[in-house]
Amino acid sequence: MTVLVEQYWREISTGLAHHAISVRHFVLHADQDTLRARIEKEHPVPSPFRLKYLQPYAEAARTWLHAEAEVVDTKHLTPAHAALQIALRATGRAQPAAKAQALAELVRPLVNAEVHGSADCGESGQSPMIGGRRVTASRHWRGRCRVG
Numbered sequence: 246m247t248v249l250v251e252q253y254w255r256e257i258s259t260g261l262a263h264h265a266i267s268v269r270h271f272v273l274h275a276d277q278d279t280l281r282a283r284i285e286k287e288h289p290v291p292s293p294f295r296l297k298y299l300q301p302y303a304e305a306a307r308t309w310l311h312a313e314a315e316v317v318d319t320k321h322l323t324p325a326h327a328a329l330q331i332a333l334r335a336t337g338r339a340q341p342a343a344k345a346q347a348l349a350e351l352v353r354p355l356v357n358a359e360v361h362g363s364a365d366c367g368e369s370g371q372s373p374m375i376g377g378r379r380v381t382a383s384r385h386w387r388g389r390c391r392v393g
Contacts, residue, residue, distance in 0.1 A: 249298065249301045249302060249304075249305040249310070250305075251305070251308075251309045251310075254309075254310075254313065258270075269315070269335060270313060270314040270315065271314055271315050271316075271317055271331055271334070272306070272310055272311060272314040272315070272316045272317070273317050273319050273327060273331075274306065274311070274316050274317065274318050274319060274320075275318070275319045275320045276320060277299050277300075277303055279319075279320050280299055280302070281296070281299060284296055284299075315334060317330050317331060317334075
C-alpha cells in the first residue's frame with residue numbers, strides 16, 4: 246500500500262500495532278527524474294495519475310516517510326535486485342549465493358506486480374512468503390513493501 250499522508254500512516258500503523266500485527270515498513274525510493282522516466286517509458290501515454298503523485302511523494306519522503314521506514318534506493322537496481330534487497334533485509338541475514346538467487350526468484354512476482362501496477366503479488370493470487378512471513382507490495386517504485 247502507498248500512503249503519502251503522515252496522519253493516515255499513523256492511524257494505520259497504530260491500528261495494526263493495537264491488534265499485535267507487526268509491520269516491516271519499506272520504501273522503494275528513486276529520485277523524481279528516475280521515477281518520471283520509468284513512468285514515461287512504461288506506456289506510450291504516461292499515466293497522469295502516477296505523474297501527479299511525483300511531487301507529493303517527494304514531499305512525504307523529505308518530511309517524514311523516509312524516517313518511518315527502511316529505504317531501499319532503487320535508482321540503480323533492477324527489479325530483481327530490489328526484491329533481493331528487501332528479501333535479505335526482511336529475513337535479517339545474509340544469504341549464500343544459491344539461496345539469494347532462490348529468494349530473488351521467489352519475490353520476482355512481487356516486483357513484477359509492482360512495476361506493472363497489478364494488485365496480485367503472486368501468480369496464485371497469494372502474496373509470496375519470505376521467512377515464513379507474507380509479503381505485500383504497494384504500486385509503483387515510490388511505494389512500500391510490507392512483510393507481515
